[in-house]
Amino acid sequence: MYAQTKIQLLEQLRDGGYTEADLVLVLRAYAVAAELVSCRFQGNNNSFIAHLVGVASIAAAHGAGAEIVAVALLHSAYRNGDFGEGPLEWLCDVAAFLLGRWSHTQRRFLYNKLLSWYRGWRPFTRLRLVSPAKRRRLQRQFGARIEATVYRFTALRWWPETLPALVAGSGALDSVDRAVVFLYLANELERTHDGGLLYHAHSEQKLAFVRDCGDSVVKLAEEISGPRLATELRQAYAWIMTASVPQELRLSPRWEAWSYLRPPLSARWRMGARLRKVLMHCVPGTPLA
Secondary structure: OOOOOHHHHHHHHHHOOOOHHHHHHHHHHHHHHHHHOOOEEEOOOOEHHHHHHHHHHHHHHOOOOHHHHHHHHHOOHHHHOOOOOOHHHHHHHHHHHHHOOOOHHHHHHHHHHHHHHOOOOOOEEOOEEOOHHHHHHHHHHHOHHHHHHHHHHHHOOOOOOOHHHHHHOHHHOOHHHHHHHHHHHHHHHHHHOOOHHHHOOOHHHHHHHHHHHHHHHHHHHHHHOOHHHHHHHHHHHHHHHHOOOOHHHOOOOOOOOOEEEOOOOOOOOOHHHHHHHHHHHHOOOOOOO
């Protein structure tokens, strides 16, 4: 089993021969990640920081250096991190939820239109803008190289229609893009190796991805990382496609998406957060979060 806590990850790295400077870098990345996703949970009700630690643990187990392990902890910063930007954050949340009512084709059409209208703001990740202020913050804390890798992770299109091109062009990827694809593969393994995916309310969506694209993902793992990661992914995919979890053990699809915020009871809701909560209660279906 891979690490799910900070202590487990640090002990794994110490046993793996990482230097003290490496451990300090990883610990700093953990502290920032924990702050950005402090109230975020996965759709199976596990804390989001446990998922980030799991991805970092898989990356380290497969020979990644300290910088890539740090990126693994920060890989979802731009997608799911709360940088405290206020109205822009909640407006994007509400817009993303409403667009969850749209079909995949309609969302992709809007995505491409937005990119063509304003090329300076890339990428639009589920309509969460990666603002210059966010990028500057990570650059100050970790340097340009780590931040650029986090940004490239956010920009990569990990979609069924793009995977064949990724597999075909894997040999031509530069070092940063290879690291990004490697982290996507680690992310896939973290979601599936322990069956956590099956406890999501909307696990059928991910199972459909595994059914349609699993072979491409495994082939990509062979090209990027080697046979060990490919074998682990193949085994994880084979297992979750045959396993099942009673519906009663999953979270209600009325409430949860792939990840969600659960603030403490003492928190005071901002207008946008309250609006989003009302929408999640009143509009049936899967929010895009």
